[in-house]
Amino acid sequence: MVLAAAIQLEAVVGDVSANLHICERLADEAGRAGARIIALPEFFTTGIAFVDELKDAALPPDGKATDLLIALARRYRALVGGSFLCRDTDGHVRNAYFAADAHGVVGRHDKDLPTMWENAFYVGGHDDGVFRAGNHDVGAAVCWELMRTGTVKRLRSRVDLVMTGSGWWSIPPWPPRFVFDRWERRNAATARRAAASFAKYVGAPVVHAAHAGEVRCPMPWLPMPYRGHFEGATLITDARGEVIAERRAEQGAGVVLGEIEIDRRAPLLDPPKGFWLHPRGPLPSAVWHYQRWHGRPWYRRHVMRAATATATGDRG
Numbered sequence: 580m581v582l583a584a585a586i587q588l589e590a591v592v593g594d595v596s597a598n599l600h601i602c603e604r605l606a607d608e609a610g611r612a613g614a615r616i617i618a619l620p621e622f623f624t625t626g627i628a629f630v631d632e633l634k635d636a637a638l639p640p641d642g643k644a645t646d647l648l649i650a651l652a653r654r655y656r657a658l659v660g661g662s663f664l665c666r667d668t669d670g671h672v673r674n675a676y677f678a679a680d681a682h683g684v685v686g687r688h689d690k691d692l693p694t695m696w697e698n699a700f701y702v703g704g705h706d707d708g709v710f711r712a713g714n715h716d717v718g719a720a721v722c723w724e725l726m727r728t729g730t731v732k733r734l735r736s737r738v739d740l741v742m743t744g745s746g747w748w749s750i751p752p753w754p755p756r757f758v759f760d761r762w763e764r765r766n767a768a769t770a771r772r773a774a775a776s777f778a779k780y781v782g783a784p785v786v787h788a789a790h791a792g793e794v795r796c797p798m799p800w801l802p803m804p805y806r807g808h809f810e811g812a813t814l815i816t817d818a819r820g821e822v823i824a825e826r827r828a829e830q831g832a833g834v835v836l837g838e839i840e841i842d843r844r845a846p847l848l849d850p851p852k853g854f855w856l857h858p859r860g861p862l863p864s865a866v867w868h869y870q871r872w873h874g875r876p877w878y879r880r881h882v883m884r885a886a887t888a889t890a891t892g893d894r895g
Contacts, residue, residue: 581839583616584609584662584826587813588623589792589832593632595624599647599840601832602661605848609834610655616839617651619661620744620788621674621690621812627746629805634882637666637701640675640687648679650710656681660711660742661788662690662721664701672701672882676699676719678742686710688719691729695866696799696838700882707733707809715739715841718783722747723775726857728850731780735850739841741781744788745774749807750862763858769857770810779820781855782846783840789813791828799873818844873892 586605591597602623609617620808621627622642625636638644644663652659660678667673674690674697689704708719708730718738722745734741747770747863750763774787798805809830815837824837850856859867 581615581841582613583786583815583839584614584620585618585786585788585813585815585826585835586620586623587789587791587811587826587831587835588722589628590618590622590626591635592626592628592630593862595636595638597677598624598626599643603647603651604831605667605834606651606659606863608653609836612656612836614629614836616740616742616786617655617659618655618742618744618786619659620790621662621746622664622745622790623661624663626790627697627748628794629699629799630796631883633664633700637664637672640665640667640677645677645679647679649683650841653678653681654851658685658717658742661744662717670883671706675704675723676708676721676742676744678710678717678719680712685712686717686719688720688721691752693871693874694723695870696858696874698871699799699875699877702878709734709737709803717742718781719743720777721745726855726859728852728854728856731850733785733858734781735846736782738781738783739843740783741777741783743774744776745783745812746790747810747812748794748858749810751805751807753803753867757861759862762862766857766863767810769860770812771812773857774814775816775822776848777818778816778818780850781845782818782844783817784787784818784841786839787812787814791820791831799870799877818842819847845882
């Protein structure tokens with residue numbers, strides 16, 4: 580048995596230095612408790628919201644975020660992973676999940692499809708998300724990848740451990756409130772179910788880190804702002820999908836600890852035939868499409884153009 584830790588983060592949106600400091604403090608707490616697997620959430624350097632600060636917040640693959648993962652891994656002789664906005668040498672930004680052990684970086688996975696307003700800040704990847712760490716095969720999956728049958732197909736019966744993280748925001752309390760409140764209850768349940776049930780589809784324990792706290796930002800193409808919170812389904816499961824330890828969103832930032840056996844088993848569930856593992860609900864389904872249409876041109880204008888201007892020295 581191995582002690583694993585999942586970090587629940589309340590990020591300062593867009594403040595890389597502050598978030599790295601918070602992550603190091605929480606990971607130190609996990610490491611001092613004896614954790615030898617430490618998962619940080621998606622976007623651990625920046626948090627996530629539709630704000631201008633994120634267009635300039637990407638770090639290089641060998642930058643401060645990766646340095647922190649390696650330092651923590653060496654400090655506690657642990658496997659440490661998390662995702663951040665990473666600007667690669669081709670100029671594009673990706674939501675890259677890096678994992679490190681005491682020897683350095685052992686794996687990278689780029690999230691396949693940006694979710695909703697994330698389309699404004701990065702492009703998707705195409706790797707299978709499987710890497711070798713010591714004597715084990717490890718799979719990485721990020722947020723709504725836990726919602727897709729394609730993720731199950733690339734990891735199913737191939738890995739001994741799944742490391743994952745999310746930044747899953749709530750449905751806002753817009754009128755009519757009784758409708759949006761009902762949708763939000765279902766959304767919160769889906770956020771937890773997607774992380775907790777994933778082990779049953781893959782056949783390996785899951786260590787899932789998440790964000791907590793409030794979210795305030797503009798809503799693309801809409802006159803009203805977004806006001807909500809992160810769902811915060813931070814949890815650890817065994818290979819059968821039984822939840823060993825969990826921290827709810829209302830508990831705020833902190834560390835979840837649980838002992839797991841790193842080993843693959845026969846999956847308990849077969850994935851459905853469709854694209855999605857779980858129903859998204861009407862509002863997330865609509866926002867999935869319209870914010871992709873908004874986000875891709877926004878990314879080209881504001882993220883890629885800014886990078887090109889910086890590279891060429893054009894300040895105009």
